[in-house]
Amino acid sequence: MARYWLVKSEPSTFSFQDLLDSPRKRTRWEGIRNYTVRNFMRDQMAVGDEVLFYHSSSEPSGVAGIARVSAAAIPDPTQFDRRSEGYDPKSKREAPAWLAVELEAVRALPRFVSLAEIKGHRALSKMLLVQRGQRLSIQPVTSEEWRVVLGLGGIDPRK
DNA sequence: GCCAACGTTGGC
């Protein structure tokens, strides 16, 4: 069964529009250097999982669009690239430390769903996004939270 | 720019 996720991105670095503008509307979600998130990618994220694309450190922050996992985790190539910010000299090709999935844009939300709106919505009070100290750049979302966010975003989640 | 919260690193 497909899972639901939220991925964070600073739009000044890579926005939902950038994903829409990417070749085949896809991009490799590389540069993740957190073990919890790596384990999500390794153990749980599968092709077809649905993703809320969240703009962080932004004015306003919030969910801009929806995407899907278009390829399962592979070794993140940036960990082996000396010129990359993600270069990890301790990671070996025979035992890669870091993984990356591929994301494909599905559609922009007709209505941007701001962080303030999420915080103000009772049914979303348990979202990891709004928990104190919670900073994971990929986090699981429940089917109920998915439905509510899409509703706020102007999409009938039953399609 | 501040700062809380948390993850990671490295000395011992």
Added chain:
DNA sequence: GCCAACGTTGGC
């Protein structure tokens, strides 16, 4: 294996 120091995230 402990834990202090440091780095990062991200809202405000």
